[in-house]
Amino acid sequence: MNWNTRVTEMLNIQYPIIQGGLAHLAYSDLAAAVSNAGGLGQVTAMSLSSPGKLKEEIQRVKTLTDKPFGVNFAIGQHGRSFAEYLDIAIEEEVPVISMTGGNPAPIFEQLKGINVKKLVLVAAKRQAIKAEELGADAVMVVGQEGGGHLGRDDIGTFVLVPQVVDAVSIPVIASGGIGDGRGMMAALSLGAEGIEMGTRFVATKECVHASELYKNRLVEGTENDTVVIKRTIGAPARVIANPWTDKILEIEKQNGSYEQLKNYISGNANKKYIHEGKDHEGFAWAGQVMGLIKDVPTVDELIQRMVAEGESVRKKWAESI
């Protein structure tokens, strides 16, 4: 069966499946595994400690796959300038750049005249329109079910995606709450031409930097086990609920300052949980889709399973409608 959409054609991939940026988790192993399995893998630039490290990681992806891959830029979330990192991605001629978490205009400025596909992750219709005006090749639209940073409007994927499909003419990639072939087909039915997954890819064998404890929590947890933190500082983000995030929410409830929150929401606190498995000393991003995660397959097993599920949905539709 063919899975061609404008997204697969533009990105030159077999299946319309994109691995989202994953702070401190999306390195070369995962990115290459996703691209080798027929999707688009990505390295997350700003979790690397220097532009040189990004160069190493990109070069490692190139040794592991000859397929297209992307580099993800979370603007303004890491307190460091992205310009030098972006220069490395340009120098290494990466085929796809994705961006999120701030005003993408300076990235577009730096990419002027460069032959690279530009994807912008947005969480609202107005942001999608803006991304198209800036010259995005496609928008990824994340609903409030998603893991990690979200929009401020709390709109779910099912309402957001068709609105954005109607509002822009570039292809739309649905994100947030997708973890299997049924979710993928639902997204395509809404008019999306590709999907992006974050949480589901953490619970794979090739996400080698995620601790066993984190992966186990994703498998054992339910859709009720996430909460949204950082609302009071204007950067809502979905995490696995634990005593650490209870503390964050308590500070927020009492209108605590950024200074009071700072250590609780730091990259170090994130790494304690996700790398070291110390869940009492930090937090981990995850979406509601953790309620659908039941195993830790290889990336290839996951993608093949999703494709088979998608094909059986198509067959069912062809027979019953």
Ligand SMILES: Cc1cc2nc3c(=O)[nH]c(=O)nc-3n(C[C@H](O)[C@H](O)[C@H](O)COP(=O)(O)O)c2cc1C
């Ligand atoms: C652990 C984790 C880390 C994330 N880090 C980033 C990031 O650095 N950059 C980014 O663009 N999105 C990031 N996201 C968001 C994902 O790329 C994706 O949009 C989101 O996970 C989709 O929702 P899902 O988790 O329901 O699949 C992260 C998500 C998770 C779960």
